[in-house]
Amino acid sequence: xxxxxxxxxxxxxxxxxxxxxxxxxxxxxxxxxxxxxxxxxxxxxxxxxxxxxxxxxxxxxxxxxxxxxxxxxxxxxxxxxxxxxxxxxxxxxxxxxxxxxxxxxxxxxxxxxxxxxxxxxxxxxxxxxxxxxxxxxxxxxxxxxxxxxxxxxxxxxxxxxxxxxxxxxxxxxxxxxxxxxxxxxxxxxxxxxxxxxxxxxxxxxxxxxxxxxxxxxxxxxxx
Numbered sequence: 001x002x003x004x005x006x007x008x009x010x011x012x013x014x015x016x017x018x019x020x021x022x023x024x025x026x027x028x029x030x031x032x033x034x035x036x037x038x039x040x041x042x043x044x045x046x047x048x049x050x051x052x053x054x055x056x057x058x059x060x061x062x063x064x065x066x067x068x069x070x071x072x073x074x075x076x077x078x079x080x081x082x083x084x085x086x087x088x089x090x091x092x093x094x095x096x097x098x099x100x101x102x103x104x105x106x107x108x109x110x111x112x113x114x115x116x117x118x119x120x121x122x123x124x125x126x127x128x129x130x131x132x133x134x135x136x137x138x139x140x141x142x143x144x145x146x147x148x149x150x151x152x153x154x155x156x157x158x159x160x161x162x163x164x165x166x167x168x169x170x171x172x173x174x175x176x177x178x179x180x181x182x183x184x185x186x187x188x189x190x191x192x193x194x195x196x197x198x199x200x201x202x203x204x205x206x207x208x209x210x211x212x213x214x215x216x217x218x219x220x221x222x223x
Contacts, residue, residue: 001175003139006189007132012206013103013192014110018070019123022208022220029199030127033098036061036069051098052091054080075118076151083152085163092164097150100143100167100193103129109148109190115214126216128207134194135170137204141195143167146178148190167193 015030031039037047040061050059050071059071074097080090104110110126113119135142145167152159168174178188198204208220 001144001170001173001189003135003170005175006144006170007135010105010189010192011131012107012128013105013131013134014107015101015103015127015129015201016110016113017125017127019125019210019212021067021069022125024067024069025127026202029197030101030194030201031069031197032101032195033071034095035197036071039063040066040069052094054090054094074150076148076153079152079155079159082155083159083161085161085165088163093162096164096167099196101196101198102150103134103192103194105189105192106187109187111214114211120214123210123212123217125220126209126211127201127205128209129201129204130206131192133204134192134198137200138194138198139170143169143193143195144173144189145191145193146189 017025017030028039033050037050040063042050042061046059046061049055054077055071055074058073061069061071074094080093084090084093104113114124114126147160147162147166149162149166152162173189175188182188205221205223207222209216210218210220
């Protein structure tokens, strides 16, 4: 896929964050789960639970001088073992997920997620970032995926198998194949990911929204 085409079709990308985290994001940026563990340095058992198991509940990290950080659960990985391609281990796949910062390519997909039962009862932040500037600064660390890679709520064959090759560099992403397969009204790209962290995310933010009950209830920042 051509990066210019990606920017043209998706000039803004979207990230969902915990409510109240905008001050921390302005200071520390957007951090992957792996980066949060590196920053907060929890006890070994806690680190293992976060990085090497499917999290059944959220985990809150604390460290002196830092605001608490919430690590979300991974309940949507219900059929992780059944849903992997041959040769990919659960640990390999979890490492892929934990090592990335995730962005949605369309507001429609983000809205569906925020209206889902799991999320609509709690407030969230939505960060809208400039895609072109994100690619300019982090293009070498950006990869795309054709699925919601953190969701395996149904087993194969009702849900496609995923593996270590699910994330693909922009210039190697088979956009044309996914467009032909899914048709013009469905997303040929679902996720954009950045390896490890986006420390200057606040510089790329165009708008910060607060969502609750499945709807936008306020604007914290607009540029």
